[in-house]
Amino acid sequence: GAVVSQHPSRVICKSGTSVKIECRSLDFQATTMFWYRQFPKQSLMLMATSNEGSKATYEQGVEKDKFLINHASLTLSTLTVTSAHPEDSSFYICSARDRGGDYGYTFGSGTRLTVV
């Protein structure tokens, strides 16, 4: 089945630094990927839709200059959290749509970001 690989799984960074999270579709081409963040015991909140070869579409309230998304190829999307602060600490998850239809979306395993 479709697999989305997300790295790193955990990262701790200092306040003010930037962190890059990678999301790769391993056995399919993903023209569209999605980035979510999830706080403890809360739902997944969509941050942005990443489109291969074009600019990402951000959800209302998400700072595009802080959360940089690059989707340079059909198998790789990256999320860079710039000038991270403790309030950016969260669980970040990517997903991609493979065949669509009744097959749902494939999610990465998530990245636990802790900003100290």
Added chain:
Amino acid sequence: SQKIEQNSEALNIQEGKTATLTCNYTNYSPAYLQWYRQDPGRGPVFLLLIRENEKEKRKERLKVTFDTTLKQSLFHITASQPADSATYLCALGMDSSYKLIFGSGTRLLVRP
């Protein structure tokens, strides 16, 4: 306002029983609804999709119903097992985009 509601309290059932989880939504007109399983510290895993013109969908021990009049979906796990213990998320999908809108999830605990 638009809302997706799932029981915030954990559902605690005995092994072998049927678990029924509820997803209600307000002010959405989804073209389809999906159910996912999420284990702690992991990404969601797709389980089932049901479209607006479908009443019921089954897959092995799983069954989903979709009532667009009541704006509700029910998710059933029959002959539940301790390994079914997880958080279950419903998500609404619109045909106009590929975005999914998630409910907050219900935690299921199956006691041996």
